[in-house]
Each structure stands twice: as structure tokens, then as C-alpha cells.
Amino acid sequence: MDATTLLLFVPACFAINMAPGPNNLLSISNATRYGFRAAWMAGAGRLIAFAGMIALASAGLAVVLHTSELLFMAIKTAGAFYLFYIAWQLWRAGPGTEGAAQAGATMSQLLRQEFLVAAGNPKAILVFTAFLPQFVDPSQPMALQFTILGGLFLLFEIAAIAVYAWMGVGMRRFLGDPRGRQLFNRSCATLLGGAGLGLLLSRRA
Structure with missing residues (x-):
């Protein structure tokens, strides 16, 4: 893999990582x-899901998802309804500000939530199926190239988790009022529900 390929890959990959989406x-x-x-550590759940998707793409198994309309629909539907479930939880969440213990969420639950949101979005694995291979040279060892590109993707994803978590902390300072917090929770619920609806109505390219 030459430097020119990496110079093309890095900005495009970073843009994908930083784009607003359900996980961010x-x-x-x-x-x-x-x-x-808590938010930064919970992001490990999505990293595990994405690492698995990169491994599938490297092994060529992601082609099964790319070509199977039934499997694509099943994953898409499951992912959409899970987003609806999270949106409903946020909509009903109280305006308290005391943290995870009072809210009843454990770290394992937050990790699982991040993992399922990432794994339930077929667009994510299609990114690894259609995006990463564009930067792979068939004349060179494939596994090594996928490892390098996948490692960079996960590194940028860690940065995205930190940036969006930092944004959330910044917002929390302005959400001391219970009514403001409830409005924020319901706004997030609406956006997540919209993402779920968009996922449900989307068609595979």
C-alpha cells in the first residue's frame, strides 16, 4: 500500500467517522x-461491532449480505426497531441528572446498546464492503491491507466517540433545568426514531 492511497483514504475515512449517525x-x-x-467507554461496543464487520469484509463474507436481499431486509428491520426502542426509552426518561446509577443503566447495558445499534445497521457493513475495498491493491497481501485500513478506521472512530461525548458533556452544562433536559431527551428520541424510520424505508443500492 503506497502513501498516495493512504492520503486519499484518511480524509474520506475521517469524514465517514465524524458524520452524524445513530451511534454518534x-x-x-x-x-x-x-x-x-461512561459514554466514551460505552463506545467500545460499537468498536467491537465494526471490528467484526471489517473481519467479515476481509474474509469476503460480507458479499453474502451485499447480495442477499432477504438477509439485508432482516438486519435492516431489526436495526430500525431497535432504534425505535431506544427512542421510546429516551422519550419516557425522566429529567433527572444524577447519572447512570439512578437512571438504572449499567456499563454492560451501555456497551450492549452501542454494539446493537452498530451491528443492526446494514449500511455500516456495506461501508466496509464497498468503501474499504476501493483502497485495496489486489496485487498485494489483502489481509495486511485490510488490517491497516481497518485499524485506521477504528482509530478515527475512537476520536469520533470522544468528540461526540465531549459535545454531550458540553451540552449537559446548559441542561441543568429539568424541563430543558426532558426537551433534549425527547429531541434525541425524535432524531433516533427518524433514523430508524429512514433505515426502515431505505433501499439497498
């Missing part, structure tokens, strides 16, 4: 409710 929105919401540390 979830980091903001978790940071406002539980703090930066």
Missing part, C-alpha cells in the same frame, strides 16, 4: 446523562 447521537445522549467517561 447515542454518544451525545449518553454523555449528557452519564458523563464523558
Whole structure:
């Protein structure tokens, strides 16, 4: 893999990582409710999901998802309804600001939530199916190239988790009023619900 390929890959990859999406929105919401540390650590759930998707793409198994309309629909539907579930939880959440213990969320639950949101979005694995291979040279060892590109993607994703969690903490300072916090929770719920609806109505390219 030459330097020119990496120079093309890095900005495009970083833009994908930093784009607003269900997981990044979830980091903001978790940071406002539980703090930066909890939101940042919970992001490990999505990293595990993305690492698995990169491994599938490297092994060529992601082609099964790319070509199977039934499997694509099943994953898409499950992911959409899980987003609806999270949106409903946020909508019903109280305006308290005491953190995870009072809210009843454990770190394992937050990790699982991040993992399922990432794994339930077929667009994510299609990114690894359609995006990463564009930067792979078939004449060179494929596994090594996927490892390098996948490692960079995960590194940028860690940065995205930190940035969005930091944004959430910044917002929390202005959400001391219970009514403001409830409005924020319901705004996040609406956006997540909209993301779920968009996912449900989307069609595979």
C-alpha cells in the first residue's frame, strides 16, 4: 500500500467517522446523562461491532449480505426497531441528572446498546464492503491491507466517540433545568426514531 492511497483514504475515512449517525447521537445522549467517561467507554461496543464487520469484509463474507436481499431486509428491520426502542426509552426518561446509577443503566447495558445499534445497521457493513475495498491493491497481501485500513478506521472512530461525548458533556452544562433536559431527551428520541424510520424505508443500492 503506497502513501498516495493512504492520503486519499484518511480524509474520506475521517469524514465517514465524524458524520452524524445513530451511534454518534447515542454518544451525545449518553454523555449528557452519564458523563464523558461512561459514554466514551460505552463506545467500545460499537468498536467491537465494526471490528467484526471489517473481519467479515476481509474474509469476503460480507458479499453474502451485499447480495442477499432477504438477509439485508432482516438486519435492516431489526436495526430500525431497535432504534425505535431506544427512542421510546429516551422519550419516557425522566429529567433527572444524577447519572447512570439512578437512571438504572449499567456499563454492560451501555456497551450492549452501542454494539446493537452498530451491528443492526446494514449500511455500516456495506461501508466496509464497498468503501474499504476501493483502497485495496489486489496485487498485494489483502489481509495486511485490510488490517491497516481497518485499524485506521477504528482509530478515527475512537476520536469520533470522544468528540461526540465531549459535545454531550458540553451540552449537559446548559441542561441543568429539568424541563430543558426532558426537551433534549425527547429531541434525541425524535432524531433516533427518524433514523430508524429512514433505515426502515431505505433501499439497498
